[in-house]
Amino acid sequence: MTNAPSEHLIFDRAALRRHRERAAANFGDYDFLLTRTMEEVTERLLHTNRTFPLALDLGSHDGTLGKAALPPEKIGRIVSADLSLAMVKGAPGPRLVADEEFLPFAGETFDLAASILSLHWVNDLPGALIQLRRALKPDGLFIGAFFGGETLTELRQSLAEAEIETEGGLSPRVSPFADLRDVGGLLQRAGFALPVVDSDRVTVRYDNALKLMADLRGMGETNALAERRRQPMKRRTLFRAVEIYAEKFGLPDGRIPATFEIVMATGWAPHESQQQPLRPGSAAHSLADALGSEEQTAGEKAPLGKPYGKK
Numbered sequence: 001m002t003n004a005p006s007e008h009l010i011f012d013r014a015a016l017r018r019h020r021e022r023a024a025a026n027f028g029d030y031d032f033l034l035t036r037t038m039e040e041v042t043e044r045l046l047h048t049n050r051t052f053p054l055a056l057d058l059g060s061h062d063g064t065l066g067k068a069a070l071p072p073e074k075i076g077r078i079v080s081a082d083l084s085l086a087m088v089k090g091a092p093g094p095r096l097v098a099d100e101e102f103l104p105f106a107g108e109t110f111d112l113a114a115s116i117l118s119l120h121w122v123n124d125l126p127g128a129l130i131q132l133r134r135a136l137k138p139d140g141l142f143i144g145a146f147f148g149g150e151t152l153t154e155l156r157q158s159l160a161e162a163e164i165e166t167e168g169g170l171s172p173r174v175s176p177f178a179d180l181r182d183v184g185g186l187l188q189r190a191g192f193a194l195p196v197v198d199s200d201r202v203t204v205r206y207d208n209a210l211k212l213m214a215d216l217r218g219m220g221e222t223n224a225l226a227e228r229r230r231q232p233m234k235r236r237t238l239f240r241a242v243e244i245y246a247e248k249f250g251l252p253d254g255r256i257p258a259t260f261e262i263v264m265a266t267g268w269a270p271h272e273s274q275q276q277p278l279r280p281g282s283a284a285h286s287l288a289d290a291l292g293s294e295e296q297t298a299g300e301k302a303p304l305g306k307p308y309g310k311k
Helices: 013-029 032-046 125-135 153-167 180-189 209-219 235-249 287-291
Strands: 052-058 075-082 095-097 110-116 136-147 193-206 256-268
Touching: 013 209, 032 110, 032 136, 032 193, 032 256, 110 125, 125 136, 125 180, 153 209, 153 235, 153 256, 180 193, 180 256, 193 209, 209 235, 209 256, 235 256
Parallel strands: 052 075, 052 110, 075 095, 110 136
Antiparallel strands: 136 256, 193 256
């Protein structure tokens, strides 16, 4: 089940599926960011003192988690799920077509749920995270990576300036991305315990902006905004954007940088064995004891209606 474009939606999921279907045949030529991100996820999983008998790879592309260099004793069976049939056909092991917005899994099914560079296309990210938390067994781990707010900032600025200059208006061209500061709160709202969020900024250098756009098509990451303009970009606007990109962001060697901010997020399905915050007032020692100083009272709390310092 997928959502059709609507004034209430940010992304056109049907368009996203088409983009991935188109990219599937040659995806291995353009998966360098996915591979790099999976290497980081792999490193974190190897340093987690847990094993995961059953794992979900959500938005798996062609089987990102299943192709990772993880020993079988760390992760047992992996279920790959992607919006695109053509894409998920390349995944090893059990696989199915599934939409991140409507998970078809029973509660408390998986020991691990991973999603690598897919959740930034979800209309309702809090809802997707809630579904993932419910699909995890108690003390199951979620680890996700998705593009953050600084991603493609150079391209966004160049396209906007070119369209305003040549057409006198502005249409949505590049997706909005989640802000790092908001992701931890989203994990907590979804019911995850012990959330941890950080980000990594990757700069890729290209000969020109056209090469960057070709890579985005190869990744299946082109414009799928619900409110996007349906007509192709005018050639005059496109080439002016290429010029502006080079003028504003060009490097000394004549190439251009493209920024990708990759947000990494982890959280655990709640379990009684996990560390719990202390109740207010339950501390056994005061701060003064820890600092080796004398505790000074601030005075008794004044009764209602009687301000401090007055009788």
